[in-house]
Amino acid sequence: xxxxxxxxxxxxxxxxxxxxxxxxxxxxxxxxxxxxxxxxxxxxxxxxxxxxxxxxxxxxxxxxxxxxxxxxxxxxxxxxxxxxxxxxxxxxxxxxxxxxxxxxxxxxxxxxxxxxxxxxxxxxxxxxxxxxxxxxxxxxxxxxxxxxxxxxxxxxxxxxxxxxxxxxxxxxxxxxxxxxxxxxxxxxxxxxxxxxxxxxxxxxxxxxxxxxxxxxxxxxxxxxxxxxxxxxxxxxxxxxxxxxxxxxxxxxxxxxxxxxxxxxxxxxxxxxxxxxxxxxxxxxxxxxxxxxxxxxxxxxxxxxxxxxxxxxxxxxxxxxxxxxxxxxxxxxxxxxxxxxxxxxxxxxxxxxxxxxxxxxxxxxxxxxxxxxxxxxxxxxxxxxxxxxxxxxxxx
Amino acid sequence: xxxxxxxxxxxxxxxxxxxxxxxxxxxxxxxxxxxxxxxxxxxxxxxxxxxxxxxxxxxxxxxxxxxxxxxxxxxxxxxxxxxxxxxxxxxxxxxxxxxxxxxxxxxxxxxxxxxxxxxxxxxxxxxxxxxxxxxxxxxxxxxxxxxxxxxxxxxxxxxxxxxxxxxxxxxxxxxxxxxxxxxxxxxxxxxxxxxxxxxxxxxxxxxxxxxxxxxxxxxxxxxxxxxxxxxxxxxxxxxxxxxxxxxxxxxxxxxxxxxxxxxxxxxxxxxxxxxxxxxxxxxx
Numbered sequence: 001x002x003x004x005x006x007x008x009x010x011x012x013x014x015x016x017x018x019x020x021x022x023x024x025x026x027x028x029x030x031x032x033x034x035x036x037x038x039x040x041x042x043x044x045x046x047x048x049x050x051x052x053x054x055x056x057x058x059x060x061x062x063x064x065x066x067x068x069x070x071x072x073x074x075x076x077x078x079x080x081x082x083x084x085x086x087x088x089x090x091x092x093x094x095x096x097x098x099x100x101x102x103x104x105x106x107x108x109x110x111x112x113x114x115x116x117x118x119x120x121x122x123x124x125x126x127x128x129x130x131x132x133x134x135x136x137x138x139x140x141x142x143x144x145x146x147x148x149x150x151x152x153x154x155x156x157x158x159x160x161x162x163x164x165x166x167x168x169x170x171x172x173x174x175x176x177x178x179x180x181x182x183x184x185x186x187x188x189x190x191x192x193x194x195x196x197x198x199x200x201x202x203x204x205x206x207x208x209x210x211x212x213x214x215x216x217x218x219x220x221x222x223x224x225x226x227x228x229x230x231x232x233x234x235x236x237x238x239x240x241x242x243x244x245x246x247x248x249x250x251x252x253x254x255x256x257x258x259x260x261x262x263x264x265x266x267x268x269x270x271x272x273x274x275x276x277x278x279x280x281x282x283x284x285x286x287x288x289x290x291x292x293x294x295x296x297x298x299x300x301x302x303x304x305x306x307x308x309x310x311x312x313x314x315x316x317x318x319x320x321x322x323x324x325x326x327x328x329x330x331x332x333x334x335x336x337x338x339x340x341x342x343x344x345x346x347x348x349x350x351x352x353x354x355x356x357x358x359x360x361x362x363x364x365x366x367x368x369x370x371x372x373x374x375x376x377x378x379x380x381x382x383x384x385x386x387x388x389x390x391x392x393x394x395x
Numbered sequence: 396x397x398x399x400x401x402x403x404x405x406x407x408x409x410x411x412x413x414x415x416x417x418x419x420x421x422x423x424x425x426x427x428x429x430x431x432x433x434x435x436x437x438x439x440x441x442x443x444x445x446x447x448x449x450x451x452x453x454x455x456x457x458x459x460x461x462x463x464x465x466x467x468x469x470x471x472x473x474x475x476x477x478x479x480x481x482x483x484x485x486x487x488x489x490x491x492x493x494x495x496x497x498x499x500x501x502x503x504x505x506x507x508x509x510x511x512x513x514x515x516x517x518x519x520x521x522x523x524x525x526x527x528x529x530x531x532x533x534x535x536x537x538x539x540x541x542x543x544x545x546x547x548x549x550x551x552x553x554x555x556x557x558x559x560x561x562x563x564x565x566x567x568x569x570x571x572x573x574x575x576x577x578x579x580x581x582x583x584x585x586x587x588x589x590x591x592x593x594x595x596x597x598x599x600x601x602x603x604x605x606x607x608x609x610x611x612x613x614x615x616x617x618x619x620x621x622x623x624x625x626x627x628x629x630x631x632x633x634x635x636x637x638x639x640x641x642x643x644x645x646x647x648x649x650x651x652x653x654x655x656x657x658x659x660x661x662x663x664x665x666x667x668x669x670x671x672x673x674x675x676x677x678x679x
Contacts, residue, residue: 092582093501097509100494100553107550108516111527118527132534184421187414200662201422204429207661209611211629212650215636216432219643227431230448271425275665328520330614335633350522357526358618370523381518 018074025078045075118367119144125361137364144368153356153369154344163376166327166348169262173326176266178319181273186307188274189281199278206271214335217264221252228252257337257346265332273318280314281307320384327377330354349373429654436460436647459644460652468623469649472631476610479541479627483548484605491553491601492594495560496586500569513554521551522614529618543619544627548609556601563597564590603664607657628653 025044050068121137122144131137149159188199205213220227229249236248252260288306297305333351337343338359347355353373357366430450437455463469497503498510528547537543571593572585580588591598613629620626623634628649635646 090501090503093497093503093506096493096497096501096586100490100550100557101509103490103550104512104516104553107528107546108519108524111524111531112519114527114531115523118530123530184418187418190411190414192411192414192418198418198422201426202418203662203665204425204658207658207665208429208654209629209657211611211613211632212432212654213428215632215646216428216650219435219636220428220431227427227448267424324518328522330522334614350520353520354522354525354614358529363526363530366526370520370526373520374523377518377520 017070018077021071021074022078022081044079045072115367115370118364119371121364123363123367124365128361128363140364144364145372147365148369148372153352153362153365154347154360157344157347157352159369159372162347162349162352165258166350169258169348170323170326172262173265173269174319174323177269177273177322177326178277178315180266180270181275181277184270184274185277185281188278199275203271203275205268206275210268210331211335213268214264214332217267218253218260218336221260221264223249223251223253226252253336254343257343261333261336261346264336265326265329268332269322269326273322276314276318277311280311283314284310324377324381349376432647432650432654435643436651438644440644459648463645463648463652467631467635467645467649468626469628469631469652471624472626472628473653475541475625476627476629479544479548480606480609482541482545483609484602486545486549487552487556487605488598488602490550491556491560492591492598493586494553495557495564496590498557498561499564500572513557516554525615525618528615532619539620539622539625541625544616547615547619548612552601552605552608556605559601559604560594560597563594567593600664603660607661610657 118137120139120141122140123131123137127137152158153162184202188195188202219225221229223229229252232247232249236242242248250256284307288310289302292302292306327348328350329348330351330353333346333348334354337346338351338355344352344355349369350373353366353369356362356369434450434452436459437457438452438459439454439456440458498506532538532543532547535543537546567590571589572582575585575589576582611629612627613633616627616630617633620630623631626634632646632649632653635642635649
């Protein structure tokens with residue numbers, strides 16, 4: 001029975017069945033005006049799958065239960081479609097939403113479910129051919145989850161080390177993004193000449209395609225031809241005492257990969273924070289500052305008691321967004337260290353996940369890994385949002 | 396009295412000088428890498444690995460650009476990117492435009508749940524969905540095709556687009572549609588004839604957002620496309636840079652050719668993009 005052999009084909013099959021049954025049911029609905037009767041949908045839910053099963057059982061044998069399940073799911077699908085789309089009072093909005101949410105269901109929700117399914121099975125390089133041909137993968141229960149915590153996703157690094165590094169990476173990056181962005185925004189918010197031109201130049205790292213920006217910066221950290229080391233070499237040549245302080249050209253990409261990635265990502269992320277904070281600063285009415293001036297407030301007092309509280313509503317969403325982005329940033333780390341012979345000493349959780357799946361071809365393992373990372377992120381954001389709400393109520 | 400004023404003015408001047416100095420330093424740090432790419436792209440072939448820091452190198456020429464266009468499939472890569480990106484953006488924006496209208500104008504059961512679903516979908520790590528998408532595309536035998544890429548990209552920017560468009564629709568007065576309804580058009584007709592034309596700015600921003608997201612994407616393309624004929628430009632450039640003998644000149648030339656248009660579009664649209672970014676979060 002080729003038709004049952006993969007999860008996808010099952011979905012197609014459900015859709016086909018659904019279409020057929022929908023046509024039939026639609027006929028009943030409109031011809032006999034059954035939609036007024038409350039028993040119709042429960043009856044349809046019970047009768048159609050049962051009838052299908054009875055008709056198909058002699059031919060299908062062991063697949064009977066599966067067919068019944070598929071009919072049942074299709075029936076739920078159709079019944080709710082009729083109930084809410086065709087007969088409901090909200091036909092228009094549901095129809096408007098249908099394409100977008102069908103897309104999201106197929107390409108966001110379904111992959112998520114499929115990933116959960118994978119994480120309880122064993123799909124790897126040696127079983128993928130079997131899966132392609134027969135649609136079957138060995139079931140292993142929670143083995144993959146145990147492995148996530150006990151073995152390395154790459155070759156050496158453990159989950160806990162990755163977690164620590166991810167938190168460090170996220171914290172360092174977001175801290176410098178906000179600090180750098182805030183400083184630049186404060187400077188730009190003065191009444192100075194060439195403000196527009198400066199602003200344009202300062203957003204260039206954000207505006208450049210990230211692949212180009214990261215690869216170019218990676219080149220600048222090259223041990224011989226990169227800008228960073230050329231400047232360091234010239235500095236030590238000019239001021240020999242720097243050598244005694246331990247400053248000099250270093251092998252950035254092989255000895256300090258995490259520092260390199262962090263520097264590159266800080267460079268990339270400051271403009272976004274700067275622009276958002278600048279927008280917030282510009283919306284603060286100058287009368288607050290005038291009043292504070294009359295009261296004789298110092299610069300830092302004004303910063304602490306006027307600027308910070310007033311840009312908080314702009315800053316908090318930006319920081320939340322920035323934290324999630326940084327936590328999930330595969331791009332920078334993969335582009336810097338992802339080539340053959342690349343190091344794993346800069347990997348964070350998500351980049352290790354990507355490499356485990358596509359460099360090491362451990363599909364199920366990385367599915368379990370992904371679920372764990374997702375749970376972690378979910379837990380963090382729920383705690384965070386909870387704290388955020390509590391802070392809101394306090395005010 | 397006069398002396399004091401002079402000293403205040405001097406203080407002010409010093410302060411402004413310092414501000415300019417710091418900003419110019421930061422701006423240089425932002426622009427210099429781009430200038431370096433430009434300079435490398437102009438270097439003659441035998442001087443690629445020099446430690447020269449000048450921006451217009453000695454013996455500058457455009458041979459890297461010529462050989463990029465002639466010896467590699469760069470134009471083909473651009474074309475692939477363009478086809479994939481345009482299709483995904485069109486799909487994304489049209490799906491988002493109707494969904495956002497439903498969220499903006501109707502009250503129906505599940506509205507709040509839908510909006511929360513959209514927001515929380517932004518929390519799913521993008522890297523997490525690459526694996527199941529990759530396996531789905533493999534199973535559908537769409538590896539290495541435009542179709543596979545379009546499927547993988549099409550909904551990735553959908554939640555964000557819906558938020559932007561919903562925010563914009565909310566600002567269009569309902570009385571316009573009501574007038575149209577009185578004049579005898581249907582709700583869908585009002586959407587098509589009144590709301591859509593009025594929201595061209597928001598639609599173009601959503602389109603641009605979809606476009607840049609797909610245009611600059613690398614990680615999905617890496618696993619779905621494997622023959623260099625089908626590469627998008629991101630893969631192509633990575634390959635130029637990643638080979639044993641890094642083709643720095645060609646990489647730099649390609650980077651320049653791709654970056655300049657993207658930069659122009661971004662700088663032109665950044666104002667709306669930012670207001671869109673903050674709008675959803677502030678209002679939500």
